[in-house]
Amino acid sequence: MRRREFLTLIGGAVVMWPLATRAQQAANSVVGYLAPGVTGQAAHLLVLLRNILAEAGYVEGRNLTIEYRYAEGQYDRLPALAAELVQRGPAVIIAATTPAALAARAATATIPIVFNTPDDPVGVGLVASFARPGGNVTGVHQFNAALGAKQLGLLRDLVPSLARVGLLVNPNNSRAGATMTKEVTAAAASMGVEIGVVQASDRSEIAAAFATLVRDRADALVVGADSFFLGRRLQLATLAARHAIPAIYNAREYPEAGGLMSYGASLAEVFRYLGTYTARILKGEKPADLPVVQSTNLELVVNHETARILGLTVPDKLLATADEVIE
Numbered sequence: 536m537r538r539r540e541f542l543t544l545i546g547g548a549v550v551m552w553p554l555a556t557r558a559q560q561a562a563n564s565v566v567g568y569l570a571p572g573v574t575g576q577a578a579h580l581l582v583l584l585r586n587i588l589a590e591a592g593y594v595e596g597r598n599l600t601i602e603y604r605y606a607e608g609q610y611d612r613l614p615a616l617a618a619e620l621v622q623r624g625p626a627v628i629i630a631a632t633t634p635a636a637l638a639a640r641a642a643t644a645t646i647p648i649v650f651n652t653p654d655d656p657v658g659v660g661l662v663a664s665f666a667r668p669g670g671n672v673t674g675v676h677q678f679n680a681a682l683g684a685k686q687l688g689l690l691r692d693l694v695p696s697l698a699r700v701g702l703l704v705n706p707n708n709s710r711a712g713a714t715m716t717k718e719v720t721a722a723a724a725s726m727g728v729e730i731g732v733v734q735a736s737d738r739s740e741i742a743a744a745f746a747t748l749v750r751d752r753a754d755a756l757v758v759g760a761d762s763f764f765l766g767r768r769l770q771l772a773t774l775a776a777r778h779a780i781p782a783i784y785n786a787r788e789y790p791e792a793g794g795l796m797s798y799g800a801s802l803a804e805v806f807r808y809l810g811t812y813t814a815r816i817l818k819g820e821k822p823a824d825l826p827v828v829q830s831t832n833l834e835l836v837v838n839h840e841t842a843r844i845l846g847l848t849v850p851d852k853l854l855a856t857a858d859e860v861i862e
Contacts, residue, residue: 563598564598564599565624566625566628567623567628568604568628568631569604569630570603570605570630570631571634571763572763573607574603574605576766577766577802585810587809591810591818592814593814593817608737617635621642621643621646626816626817627648627816627817628649630650631650632650633653635650636648636661637660637661648673648822649673649816650674653676653800654710656668668823668825669823671822673822674827674828675812675827675828677799678830682798682799683718684719684722687723690755690757692852693795693847694754694781696754697726697754697755698754699728700728700754700756701747701780702759703734703756703759704716704734706734715757719757731751733748741771742770742774748778749780756782756783758784768789769793773793776841779845781795781796783797785798786799787801787859790836790861791836794838795837795847796837797834800830800832800834801834805830834859835853835857836859839862840861
């Protein structure tokens with residue numbers, strides 16, 4: 536081989552090596568997913584997330600690996616799970632709900648984090664501001680933790696004789712529970728309604744909470760926004776029907792599972808935003824440059840069949856304003 540040909544070959548290899556390295560990196564993009572709830576609780580939402588990533592060119596099993604970590608309702612496991620994900624070296628960590636986001640943020644100051652939170656992300660210390668998050672964190676803010684008054688009003692529309700209402704919160708998610716309790720209690724006082732707070736953090740405690748509601752003769756139930764409760768939505772809907780307790784939830788997934796009614800942010804929209812921001816970061820954008828998205832798409836969903844089973848007449852006005860009526 537002549538010297539000139541040899542140098543040309545070597546020069547070409549030098550040019551190609553970085554290209555090959557970049558291709559290899561793109562072919563092995565790793566995304567972490569951290570959630571406090573139970574494994575597979577939001578499978579349909581994860582399908583939406585993966586579809587958004589696929590549309591951006593990142594296909595799980597082909598050029599994308601998603602490392603899933605669930606705390607199974609044990610919120611104290613989140614820091615250790617976040618540390619596991621950091622050790623895996625993902626390009627992005629998706630944190631579902633505030634406790635997961637705080638655990639991820641405590642675990643790394645460099646790996647980009649995309650969160651979903653019903654809390655004020657500035658107030659809880661996740662970002663510096665909505666417009667300029669700063670640091671390695673950005674995401675989606677939904678309003679599910681601040682809708683208790685509206686939900687209580689909707690229950691009053693369905694049960695005009697409402698006098699005592701139970702409020703179910705998760706003691707392991709104290710921040711969301713405190714926000715919900717404060718708001719619902721204030722709204723109840725203005726309506727002349729008594730509030731009884733019940734707590735549950737596992738399956739048996741949910742059953743015990745309903746026993747308490749029955750003993751206290753609660754006329755209805757508000758279920759607080761919590762990832763663990765979303766994973767137990769079938770149990771909640773079943774117990775509410777068994778004990779004839781009208782209940783309102785924060786997401787359409789509950790009435791789709793047989794619950795009576797929901798009012799809250801569209802989780803489908805939230806997960807589309809999560810997928811979009813994750814894809815943009817994978818393509819090179821920085822979290823600090825991506826403003827926190829505010830999810831303003833609030834849905835009212837009524838399960839008309841469940842209302843009939845409970846012996847409730849849904850007012851025509853409520854049916855007309857509902858985004859969806861499940862028959």
